[in-house]
Amino acid sequence: MTTLAPPPTSSPSSGHRAAPPADGGFVARGRRLFTGPAEDPRWTRPALWAILLAATALYAWNITSISGNSFYNAAVYSGTKSWKAFFFGALDSGSFITVDKPPFALWVMGLSARAFGFGAWQLALPMVAVGTGSVALLHRMVKRDFGPVAATVAASALALTPITVAINRDTNPDPILVFLMLLGAAGLLKAVRTGRLMPLVWSAVAIGFAFNTKMMQAYVVLPAFFLVYLWAAHGSLGRRIRHLAVATVALAVSSAWWMVVVDLIPASSRPYIGGSTDNTVWDLVIGYNGFGRIFGATSSVGSAGNGASFGGSAGVHRLFNEIMGGQISWLIPFATIALIAGLILRGRAPRTDARRAALMLWGGWFVLHYLTFALAEGTFHPYYVTAMAPGITALAGAGGVTLYRAFREGSAAMGAPPARAESRAWGRGWVLPAAVAASAAWAIVLLQRVSGSGTLYTVAEIVVGVAGTVAVLGLLAGRFTRREGLIGFAALAAVVALLAGPAAYSVSAATSATNGTNPTAGPSTGGGMGGGPGGSSRTSGTGGRSMGAPPSGGGSAPSGTDTRPSGSETGDSGTGSDRTGGGQAGGGQMGGGGTQVSSAMITYLKKHQDGATWLLAVATDQTASSIILESGQPVISMGGWSGSDNAMTLAKLKSLVKSGKLHYIIVSSDGGQGTNSEIATWVKAHGTAVKSSAYSSGSSSTTSSSTSSASSTSSTSSTGGLYRLDASDVG
Numbered sequence: 001m002t003t004l005a006p007p008p009t010s011s012p013s014s015g016h017r018a019a020p021p022a023d024g025g026f027v028a029r030g031r032r033l034f035t036g037p038a039e040d041p042r043w044t045r046p047a048l049w050a051i052l053l054a055a056t057a058l059y060a061w062n063i064t065s066i067s068g069n070s071f072y073n074a075a076v077y078s079g080t081k082s083w084k085a086f087f088f089g090a091l092d093s094g095s096f097i098t099v100d101k102p103p104f105a106l107w108v109m110g111l112s113a114r115a116f117g118f119g120a121w122q123l124a125l126p127m128v129a130v131g132t133g134s135v136a137l138l139h140r141m142v143k144r145d146f147g148p149v150a151a152t153v154a155a156s157a158l159a160l161t162p163i164t165v166a167i168n169r170d171t172n173p174d175p176i177l178v179f180l181m182l183l184g185a186a187g188l189l190k191a192v193r194t195g196r197l198m199p200l201v202w203s204a205v206a207i208g209f210a211f212n213t214k215m216m217q218a219y220v221v222l223p224a225f226f227l228v229y230l231w232a233a234h235g236s237l238g239r240r241i242r243h244l245a246v247a248t249v250a251l252a253v254s255s256a257w258w259m260v261v262v263d264l265i266p267a268s269s270r271p272y273i274g275g276s277t278d279n280t281v282w283d284l285v286i287g288y289n290g291f292g293r294i295f296g297a298t299s300s301v302g303s304a305g306n307g308a309s310f311g312g313s314a315g316v317h318r319l320f321n322e323i324m325g326g327q328i329s330w331l332i333p334f335a336t337i338a339l340i341a342g343l344i345l346r347g348r349a350p351r352t353d354a355r356r357a358a359l360m361l362w363g364g365w366f367v368l369h370y371l372t373f374a375l376a377e378g379t380f381h382p383y384y385v386t387a388m389a390p391g392i393t394a395l396a397g398a399g400g401v402t403l404y405r406a407f408r409e410g411s412a413a414m415g416a417p418p419a420r421a422e423s424r425a426w427g428r429g430w431v432l433p434a435a436v437a438a439s440a441a442w443a444i445v446l447l448q449r450v451s452g453s454g455t456l457y458t459v460a461e462i463v464v465g466v467a468g469t470v471a472v473l474g475l476l477a478g479r480f481t482r483r484e485g486l487i488g489f490a491a492l493a494a495v496v497a498l499l500a501g502p503a504a505y506s507v508s509a510a511t512s513a514t515n516g517t518n519p520t521a522g523p524s525t526g527g528g529m530g531g532g533p534g535g536s537s538r539t540s541g542t543g544g545r546s547m548g549a550p551p552s553g554g555g556s557a558p559s560g561t562d563t564r565p566s567g568s569e570t571g572d573s574g575t576g577s578d579r580t581g582g583g584q585a586g587g588g589q590m591g592g593g594g595t596q597v598s599s600a601m602i603t604y605l606k607k608h609q610d611g612a613t614w615l616l617a618v619a620t621d622q623t624a625s626s627i628i629l630e631s632g633q634p635v636i637s638m639g640g641w642s643g644s645d646n647a648m649t650l651a652k653l654k655s656l657v658k659s660g661k662l663h664y665i666i667v668s669s670d671g672g673q674g675t676n677s678e679i680a681t682w683v684k685a686h687g688t689a690v691k692s693s694a695y696s697s698g699s700s701s702t703t704s705s706s707t708s709s710a711s712s713t714s715s716t717s718s719t720g721g722l723y724r725l726d727a728s729d730v731g
Helices: 026-035 044-060 070-081 083-088 104-116 120-146 148-159 162-167 174-194 197-232 237-264 281-295 325-345 354-375 382-412 420-428 431-449 455-481 484-511 599-607 621-631 650-658 674-686
Strands: 616-618 635-637 664-667 721-724
Touching: 026 044, 044 120, 044 148, 044 484, 070 083, 070 104, 070 621, 083 104, 104 120, 104 174, 104 197, 120 148, 120 174, 120 354, 120 382, 148 162, 148 382, 148 484, 162 174, 162 325, 162 382, 162 484, 174 197, 174 354, 174 382, 197 237, 197 281, 197 354, 197 382, 237 281, 325 354, 325 382, 325 431, 325 484, 354 382, 382 431, 382 484, 431 455, 431 484, 455 484, 599 621, 616 621, 621 635, 650 674, 664 674
Parallel strands: 616 635, 616 664
Antiparallel strands: 664 721
16 A cells, blocks of 8 residues: 655654754744754755745735725725725725625725725735735645645645736635635544544634635535545544534534624615625525526526626636636646546545545545536636635645655566556556646647747746656656656656746736736636636736825826726626726616716816715716725715616615715716616706816826727716706705
8 A cells, every 4th residue: 555654754864853852942942933843854844935935925026016806995995984884895985885795805905904004015915915824724734644745746836826826916805715715624634633523613614704705606615525524534423423513503603694694784774785686695695696606697696797707618628728728727637637546546545544535625625616617607707716726736746745656666566576466556657657747748738828928938838848758758767767866856857847837827927917807827818708818807007096095086097996898706797897987788877878987077076075975876886996996985886796786776866865965976878777767867857967078178087998989088968977966856
């Protein structure tokens, strides 16, 4: 049987340190923090620190210019102005409507902004921290079961996963989701090893907080969690079932508490739940962020376009296509082979074997996420797949060490009598070279797709080709000559070959501006919706005022305000919108009907706000969020992201106007349909149109870089545009 235990520590030649005195002390404990436990090889802890420093550098490079997702940025800013908006995750500080996700990630960023001030680095700092923390956590878990070599490979691979680098430089909630899921995995593995209840309960609580970060996506790993504990944990079957029952209760409570509290509060006392059809969080969970994401628009609840794919068509090959391949697929061939071979090698181990349990966990993590993302017919963005990166990279490290040890056994069996055991060991020796060759060949295919995109990718392709060839030939030569040094050198070359491609993409992601709403790494390679050319969504930046300063009237759009018409986490219609106020299809397009929201208009609105709670009412979230960041004032999004939310009714609008909480509204010139058409008709009949000459001038700059038909400021007429409403207009 293949042995995965770490090398013995007694021999000085093994590279391990002598154990420190038993009494230790503060100095000794501080030294161990940087050098690691005495039983580890000398290089282990320094290598970990180097990986963590590299990860932090990638995630935090030029941190003051990280723009992030303006939708979430606006909600964070609003939360710094109002604790009510903070708790509900409202888009505006007046708490008219929430974002379409639970607020835990907003809370984390909001606390940072409250502590250090609102700005680019203050919002990016928590994401960098949890991204680096995820690398450290994965290293700890893999090292516990498979040793320091496996842990170092796994941590390096996670730190260099291209889409992970891209999303860790953003303000979408996914980095926090991944960190919480890893905490849950750590608790589960501890519960499996010890058979104790509390680690399992804390694992469930971590997944519950992950649910309050991104709802149903946090539950993708649960089948693997349940199966691993039920199969591999110590204790009788009855005890394991009881423990799982208790953990399920903890999961339900930690997941549902915010949802229950919000849904119990009367609708008149809280914001409208963005993305829902009936103003409840429950509807958001099972519809827009639940079955709608899996089955698309036909099963969506509260989404006008919950079928937009920004990563290519659904299918088992999606994650290998031209859009997704360079983001996540580099190590999938190696991880798949390592998973299958590892489970076979551990096949006769006891039921409670910790290493097999870990392989089952990471394999389940990888397979469940792969199937979910590949086959999902609902809204799909490339950066979702950062959640599957821990499974792939853990298998690359743990499975790689497993294959290496099996390879050495096969190598040692060469020339031995053809006994059955030796024959099996001899056969195992072919798996590692085959896995390295498959992944190296796939890396060259991926790099060929971006041939001509830059010297970085050309160099990476050469490195992969040379290192991959050296690795495979070295392994085969070492196998037949039984030279340990040659095998070790070839294994090191294999690591270089497998990580060179992801490293090139990661460096590109860290040093180039990205679309904050749909971040990707590397050059444009595909034609997905919502991006720039090829769907990459990479741009040269947004320019304008730094988000490090508090929002204020006037000036150009702040860095951190994504004004391009591109897809986003919440941009489910696939068409995007801009700062013109021109809403998306669905819900009446109340956003503007060709009225450009300029700096001059914002200045005019602030001057004539007359004590109103909200500066303006517009059609969609993306329009409102940009104005919030520019003006620093609450702005109403009447229709949520796509314009289809029933957040604003005519009765509610009249009430707000009559109470003096709202004076200005932008309506569409075509009116739209349904309730929104009713609102537009009433506003046009009772409001006072504000002509563009009242606020515009030849030198005023707009806060939009629009590519739509509203790219130039148009005069407002009685058929659509900006309107003023006062209490006297409500009869």
